[in-house]
Amino acid sequence: DQVGRLRADKSAPLYVQLQQLIRDAIGEQVLDQGDAIPPERDLAVEYDVSRITVRKAISGLVEEGLLSRRRGAGTFVVGRVEKSFSKLSSFTEDMAARGRVASSSWISRAAGQVSPEEAMALGLSPGAPVLRFARIRYADEVPMALEFSTIAGYCLASVDAVDNSLYAALEKAGTRPVRALQRLRAVPFTGEHAKMLGVDPGHAGLLIERRAFLRDGRPAEVTRSYYRGDAYDFVAELSDI
Ligand code: 16G
Known part of the structure; x- marks a missing residue:
């Protein structure tokens, strides 16, 4: 399962692995353009990582332009x-x-x-x-x-x-x-x-x-x-x- 994937691979920092999972979910259209990604605390629980790790992963993807934050509404998939x-x-x-x-x-x-x-x-x-x-x-x-x-x-x-x-x-x-x-x-x-x-x-x-x-x-x-x-x-x- 996803959590297993994140824990098993020690070659990259956790936040980088989490970013890859999110990128994959977008690539496989599990997450579509315009979809909200789950709240920070849910992702932290789901993948058994700290909220700091989740925040770091998301900030990086926002910077890449893959996700965008809307004040008060959450974080969304931008898509190209x-x-x-x-x-x-x-x-x-x-x-x-x-x-x-x-x-x-x-x-x-x-x-x-x-x-x-x-x-x-x-x-x-x-x-x-x-x-x-x-x-x-x-x-x-x-x-x-x-x-x-x-x-x-x-x-x-x-x-x-x-x-x-x-x-x-x-x-x-x-x-x-x-x-x-x-x-x-x-x-x-x-x-x-x-x-x-x-x-x-x-x-x-x-x-x-x-x-x-x-x-x-x-x-x-x-x-x-x-x-x-x-x-x-x-x-x-x-x-x-
Ligand atoms: C596009 C056109 C631009 C045009 C504009 C009008 C390209 C590369 N450029 O951005 O030349 O002025 O549309 O858009 O596609 P608007 O009717 O939404 O103002």
Whole structure:
């Protein structure tokens, strides 16, 4: 049995063994995404270890991003979020498709003029008006990504048009993009970005830059999304039919 397993193996510290049991339970889907793990004291009794050992094991898994603590509610299985490449979808839609609730907090939003870099990325003329949005994106209240979006001025009346979902606002305005190019790059999180996502500086990140276009070919957005490397999987379907 489980308890026997934990006691028999002397090669690793108890908390590491307990972490492995929890990882296995998630891998074998005994514990599923969104499930609460048993309270500390129950785990301590069940595996005949101290609560300190349990706490240490859980803290490590929280740090890895596999579990998340919700104040007053307990500790839950985060699971990784998978994103398919082929469909041009929004963060809100991606999360909903996985049974998770997307939310955001604003870092900033403002109207301005296109920067040289944005003009190059979007193919806009110098001086063109743009709207900029910077957000922390959450899945079930777990921080998943930082997003910096620049939207061509003709797409939206003002920054206030965006509530939770940028694409919902664009859809309403009749300017939802229909085609996009994406570029991926591995990046370690810098101090400031790490802090906003609640990870350590140097934590593995995945930068995805999306340039998206309207049906008539005009540029709509350039967005840089910094995803937590431990929480986000990108999956591509390839075919040669
Ligand atoms: C996704 C897009 C981002 C878009 C956002 C809109 C990627 C890599 N990026 O995060 O370009 O601006 O969705 O999401 O998928 P929203 O409608 O939830 O605000």
